[in-house]
Amino acid sequence: MKQVKAKIVSNEQVAPRYYKMRLADRYLADNLKPGQFIEVRCSDGSDPLLRRPFGPHRIFSAKGVFEMLYEVVGRATTALSNKKAGEELDIIGPLGNGFTMAKHAIIVGGGIGIAPLLALAEKMGGGKKSALQVVIGARTKEAILCEKDFKRLGAKVIVMTDDGSYGKKGFTTDALKTLLQTPNSQLLTIYACGPRQMMQAVAELSKEYHVKCQLLLEEYMACGVGVCLGCPVKVRKDLVDHEYKMVCKDGPVFDAERIVW
Amino acid sequence: MKPDTSVKIGRLKLKNPVMVASGTFGEEYRELADIRSLGAVVAKTITLKARSGNRPPRLVETPSGMLNSIGLENKGLDFFVKETLPALTRFKAPVIASISGDSEDEFAALARALQKRKGLSALELNLSCPNVKHGSSEGLIAQDAEATGKIVSEVRRATQLPLIAKLSPNVTDITRIAVAAQDAGADAITLINTLFGMSVDIETRRPRLGNVHGGLSGPAIKPVALKIVWDAHKKVKIPIIGAGGIMGHKDAIEFILCGASAVQVGTANFVDPRSAVGAIEGIKEYLVKNKIKSVSQLVGRLET
Numbered sequence: 001m002k003q004v005k006a007k008i009v010s011n012e013q014v015a016p017r018y019y020k021m022r023l024a025d026r027y028l029a030d031n032l033k034p035g036q037f038i039e040v041r042c043s044d045g046s047d048p049l050l051r052r053p054f055g056p057h058r059i060f061s062a063k064g065v066f067e068m069l070y071e072v073v074g075r076a077t078t079a080l081s082n083k084k085a086g087e088e089l090d091i092i093g094p095l096g097n098g099f100t101m102a103k104h105a106i107i108v109g110g111g112i113g114i115a116p117l118l119a120l121a122e123k124m125g126g127g128k129k130s131a132l133q134v135v136i137g138a139r140t141k142e143a144i145l146c147e148k149d150f151k152r153l154g155a156k157v158i159v160m161t162d163d164g165s166y167g168k169k170g171f172t173t174d175a176l177k178t179l180l181q182t183p184n185s186q187l188l189t190i191y192a193c194g195p196r197q198m199m200q201a202v203a204e205l206s207k208e209y210h211v212k213c214q215l216l217l218e219e220y221m222a223c224g225v226g227v228c229l230g231c232p233v234k235v236r237k238d239l240v241d242h243e244y245k246m247v248c249k250d251g252p253v254f255d256a257e258r259i260v261w
Numbered sequence: 262m263k264p265d266t267s268v269k270i271g272r273l274k275l276k277n278p279v280m281v282a283s284g285t286f287g288e289e290y291r292e293l294a295d296i297r298s299l300g301a302v303v304a305k306t307i308t309l310k311a312r313s314g315n316r317p318p319r320l321v322e323t324p325s326g327m328l329n330s331i332g333l334e335n336k337g338l339d340f341f342v343k344e345t346l347p348a349l350t351r352f353k354a355p356v357i358a359s360i361s362g363d364s365e366d367e368f369a370a371l372a373r374a375l376q377k378r379k380g381l382s383a384l385e386l387n388l389s390c391p392n393v394k395h396g397s398s399e400g401l402i403a404q405d406a407e408a409t410g411k412i413v414s415e416v417r418r419a420t421q422l423p424l425i426a427k428l429s430p431n432v433t434d435i436t437r438i439a440v441a442a443q444d445a446g447a448d449a450i451t452l453i454n455t456l457f458g459m460s461v462d463i464e465t466r467r468p469r470l471g472n473v474h475g476g477l478s479g480p481a482i483k484p485v486a487l488k489i490v491w492d493a494h495k496k497v498k499i500p501i502i503g504a505g506g507i508m509g510h511k512d513a514i515e516f517i518l519c520g521a522s523a524v525q526v527g528t529a530n531f532v533d534p535r536s537a538v539g540a541i542e543g544i545k546e547y548l549v550k551n552k553i554k555s556v557s558q559l560v561g562r563l564e565t
């Protein structure tokens with residue numbers, strides 16, 4: 001974990017509300033793992049005040065650069081979208097624990113939740129390309145991200161939209177259910193990130209089909225390192241008791257079976 | 262000229278006046294901040310038994326500030342003594358424990374248990390906890406001069422450690438509470454803890470905090486905190502530790518001019534973990550630039 005000044009290589013709009021930012025920093029590019037995150041200071045002043053968490057979208061260790069794919073939803077992400085190539089960003093990272101790699105994976109991403117999952121797929125890459133299955137979902141066509149990137153990796157990609165404007169009409173979990181109904185599906189591991197309701201539905205499916213499942217959770221954060229106790233998620237402690245764990249320090253990746261919804 | 266940044270808080274001597282505030286700093290920052298150079302580290306408030314804290318969301322950002330409703334989540338006294346304290350004291354900066362409880366007995370029991378702990382320099386009493394004795398669920402101990410005095414004197418009897426009473430800004434007249442703490446034997450007071458606040462999501466028509474309301478901190482509260490420190494400074498003789506929206510040395514010096522002998526940096530640690538260390542450097546430069554020999558010469562020197 002370090003606090004660095006990373007140089008913005010590029011910051012481009014890729015869809016109406018989505019931007020891709022490429023950042024140069026040797027240390028972060030060498031050390032970030034898929035599923036981990038960084039805390040970005042999006043303005044120098046006090047509005048927005050707190051850093052914001054983002055997951056790495058693509059990591060190019062050899063080139064010393066990495067990318068973030070982000071959605072403009074509020075003050076900090078608006079400020080970020082106005083940054084220009086050549087400027088520097090104050091970043092703390094890598095933070096949290098990344099994904100545990102498995103051989104046979106299904107990736108499920110809802111909305112901007114797909115962004116950090118590409119880094120995972122690229123890391124898995126290598127030989128078993130065709131084994132990777134990916135479900136990308138969003139409300140509508142414009143919010144479907146990364147389809148080409150996953151296809152380039154040789155993954156089998158299913159696209160779902162709530163309104164049917166692209167791919168199949170329905171939820172990511174509809175597609176996931178079909179994939180889980182195939183023989184030997186219990187050998188798979190699900191990796192998911194997206195809206196809370198989607199993650200809960202994915203967790204329930206993973207339980208029903210006895211499939212391992214890692215979720216990348218999101219919570220509001222202040223410190224990002226486990227100091228402020230501001231980003232709790234309720235997990236099972238043992239058979240009877242629950243406890244709070246911090247998304248930033250104990251996560252952001254959690255085994256779905258531990259989460260108390 | 263090398264300016265003298267040391268300050269005295271009762272019997273507690275600090276190499277500089279900049280501490281980090283309770284609940285906003287921990288050894289998790291060791292790779293990001295030079296803990297060694299801090300005036301002191303105030304640990305997260307502990308209670309006798311572990312507490313699980315409030316339901317999420319626990320944080321929300323507000324204009325130039327943030328609301329939190331952590332709910333005093335902590336792992337209790339035993340964990341603090343076994344894990345937290347040794348982890349913090351190894352940096353050689355003075356460590357101040359922050360304690361809270363539901364009763365005078367709980368405060369006193371904590372104080373006794375911490376009395377002879379190696380490396381512990383002082384106790385801060387977090388009095389922004391519900392005033393159970395007086396029955397009302399909304400009231401805080403720090404809103405009641407009598408209850409504040411009782412707890413401080415009870416703890417005073419239980420320990421020889423320097424005692425700091427941390428008070429709440431959510432009162433009509435801070436000087437009454439501050440004087441009560443002083444008269445009961447506090448060596449210093451910390452002003453201020455967070456201000457009560459709320460934030461509402463108009464789309465869902467729900468509060469943004471799981472606990473409905475929380476405590477406001479950050480730059481937004483600095484003017485309020487300065488006024489409270491100034492008011493208290495005119496009435497109490499014991500040192501005041503100022504806190505509330507301190508982001509850097511300029512804010513710290515404002516507090517010192519208003520009467521604070523030392524300061525605490527809280528929310529700013531989240532924004533930049535090096536804020537407190539930066540404030541120390543900035544204070545030194547200010548002293549040199551203005552040819553002031555020692556930081557204690559600035560305390561309360563507001564020209565009015």
Ligand SMILES: Cc1cc2nc3c(=O)[nH]c(=O)nc-3n(C[C@H](O)[C@H](O)[C@H](O)COP(=O)(O)OP(=O)(O)OC[C@H]3O[C@@H](n4cnc5c(N)ncnc54)[C@H](O)[C@@H]3O)c2cc1C
Binds near residue numbers: 053070
């Ligand atoms: C580990 C982690 C990784 C993340 N990775 C990415 C990423 O790769 N790309 C990306 O676009 N975003 C990512 N996020 C979310 C991102 O941090 C938020 O979108 C950002 O903080 C919004 O800031 P803002 O000031 O623009 O919006 P705000 O004004 O703070 O909020 C705008 C809206 O977004 C919602 N919101 C804000 N923060 C969160 C949050 N943490 N969880 C749930 N809802 C939130 C609010 O409810 C509000 O409706 C990640 C979050 C976490 C915790």
Ligand SMILES: Cc1cc2nc3c(=O)[nH]c(=O)nc-3n(C[C@H](O)[C@H](O)[C@H](O)COP(=O)(O)O)c2cc1C
Binds near residue numbers: 285306479528529
């Ligand atoms: C996330 C968070 C947690 C806090 N926890 C505590 C605590 O446990 N005990 C305490 O006395 N004060 C606590 N505080 C209050 C701070 O110590 C400080 O008094 C207050 O935030 C004002 O200073 P600031 O504006 O610099 O943050 C907390 C503040 C924040 C933001």
Ligand code: FES
Binds near residue numbers: 223224227249
């Ligand atoms: S953001 Fe502070 S504990 Fe997670």
